Amino acid sequence: MVSTFLILASVVLCAYFGVLALYRLLFHPLRKYPGPVLAAVTGWYEAYYSIIKGGEFISEIQRLHALHGPVVRVGPNTLHFSYSQAYHDIYTHGTTLVKEPGFYHGVVAHCPQASFGFCDPVEARDRRSLLLPLFSRRAAIALEYTIQKKIDQFLDTLKERYNSPSSSVSMTVAFRALTIDIITSYCFAESANTLDDPELRHPLLLNIQESLKTILFQRHFPFLTSFANNAPPKLVLWCIPAFKVFVDMKIRYERQVDKLISDPDTLLAVEHETVYHHLLEPKDKQQRPSRTSLVHEAFTLIGAGSDTVGNACTIGTFYALKYPSIRRKIMDEICQVWPDAGRPISYVTLENLPYLTAFIKETLRFSLGVVHPLPRVVGSATPEIGGLKLPAGTIVExxxxxxxxxxxxxxxxxxxxxxxxxxxxxxxxxxDFAPFSKGPRICLGMNLAWCELYLIFGNIFRKLDLSLLVTEDTIETFGEDHLDYFVPHWKKDYRVFVQKVHDS
Known part of the structure; x- marks a missing residue:
């Protein structure tokens, strides 16, 4: 009896999936668009390249466009475009499109109540209004000293610990340590102090680096992360030891939030304005986030705030060291407005330097905060996307x-x-310059990122003479060798050491 039922169930399932495959291939509204047959039949086509092939989905997309043209069907209901008009229709002017829930709820399965994953435009707008004051240009300038303090510590660490070829440092790791300390100090007035570990092996630094590599895995298997979110930590670690990174970070942020909720007066004693001043005391009390949402927002702010700027610093520094003419132009320009390296210089002064600005823009062109396509859902009022009128419900990216x-x-x-x-x-x-995306969901931390980049690059090139340690494991270019782990990763790294200190 049981075996008969199993056979019948198997036949029904096979028939269902067979009919579904035929519909998607022969009758679906997107059937006329070119692309792989497997991509038209199943969404697991993307999962294969993201997980099994290890971050190769963006490379596959580039191959498909070279083969099929500017519009490619990369999923049963998904089109990917390769020309700028489509990009601006989707993101810059895409007020009638919403974030695709399946993707975003998977990507932020570890923090589903963070604003990055909000698909409802009204909900996203309300949370953004609470966060924006701390990430305005005014706020970045007012808190510039917190950034400079961490940069000074960073430079001291390089000078003292990494001053010879035998003591070189991975700049990917070093810059992540710096940007983690900056974003935690800036947002919470409580730095993670990862730079205090001279070996750059602080647990939070290592945890964030590892957790970013799991984003696309949890995008396709969000139920595992939901389990880690809700189950007791000991049970999670017993079942899935690899989730230790997530559990440790979750406990850290819960303690931070619980302290503030139990003793609101703590906010009165902090050194400067923090993100919690705005989240815990909104003008509209209905907009105050829950405890869980506060913890999840902290996850997002620290992960996004450290990785994007850290990536940019890693890439820009590499090219400045690889091409001495670029470094010389930067130094000559900076020295004209900053003759005495012992005296501080402001972000406002540095942002008026033409070549340094050009250098940072080119760095951001190479350095993408998110390399993975960000899907949007076409609405009933959506006009054409890249010159195409698409049915409502189509996913575009x-x-x-x-x-x-x-x-x-x-x-x-x-x-x-x-x-x-x-x-x-x-x-x-x-x-077509969109390092922080564009439109209504443009990156919240854009003003802070610009401030960090000017101050970090300005201080490094004015005060240190770094040397690139060239080995067989040194990356040759950041322009083509992308791995897509939602955020970009590269197969190789590079190391540097401080050859000389510029004191004047």
Whole structure:
């Protein structure tokens, strides 16, 4: 009896999936768009390249566009585009599109109540209004001293610990330590102090680096992360030891939030304005986040705030060291406005330097905060996407990598060339420059990121002479060798040491 039932169930399931596959191939509204047959049949096509092939989905997308043209069907109900008009229709002007829930609820399965994963535009707008005051240009300038304090510690660590070829340091790790300390100090007035570990092996630093690599795994298996969210920590670690990173971070942020909720007067004693001043005391009490939402927002702020700027610093420093002419131009320009390295210089002064600005823009063109396509759902009121009228419910997306590497906007796109930003005829580049995305869901921390980049690069090139340690494991270019773990990763790294200190 049981065996008969199992056979019948198997037949029904096979028939169902067979009919579904035929519908998606022959009758689905997107059937006319080119792409792999497997991608049209199942969403697991993306999972294969993200998980089994280890971050190769963005490379597969590039291959598919080279093979099939500017519009490719990459999922049963998903189109990926490769031209700028489509990007701007989706993201810049896409007020009638919403975030695709399946993707975002998976990506933020570890923190589903953080604003990054909000798909409801009203809910996202309300939370954004609470967070924006701390991430305004005014706030970044007012708290500039917190950034400079961490940069000074970072430079001291490099000078004291990594001053010879035998004591070189991975700049990927070093910059993550710096940016973690900056974002935690800036947001919470309570730094993680990862730079206090001279070996750069602080648990939080290692945890964040490892957790970022799991984002696309949990995107396809969100129930595992939901289990880790709700089950007792000991049970989670017994069942899935690899989730220790997540559990440790969750406990850390819960303690931080619980302390503030149990003793609100703690906010009166902190050194400066923090994100909790705005989240815990909103003008509209109905907008106050729950305890869980506060913990999840902390997850997002620290992960996103450290990785994006850390990535940019890693890439920009590499190219400045690889091409001495670039470094010389930066140093000559900075020294003109900063003759005495012993005296501080402001972000406002540095942002007025043309070549340094061009260098940072080119760095951001290469350094993508998120390399994975961010899907949106076409609404009933959505106009054309890239010149195409698509049925409501269609999922559309475009990786900003294809926007930034478009030769029509950026000639010779895989060459790191800050001079391209110094010309007059660069309106197309400005339009297609989207390191923080665009439109209503543009990156919340954009103003802070610009401030960090000017101060970090300005201080490094003014005060230190770094040398690139070239080995067989040194990366050759950041322009083409992307791995897609939602955020970009590269197969190789590079190491540097301090050759000389510039004191004047």
């Amino acid at each position: 475009m990786s900003s990598l294809l926007l930034h590497m478009n030769p029509e906007a950026f000639p010779d796109p895989h060459t790191f060339n800050p001079d391209r930003w110094l010309g007059q005829g660069n309106s197309k580049m400005v339009l």
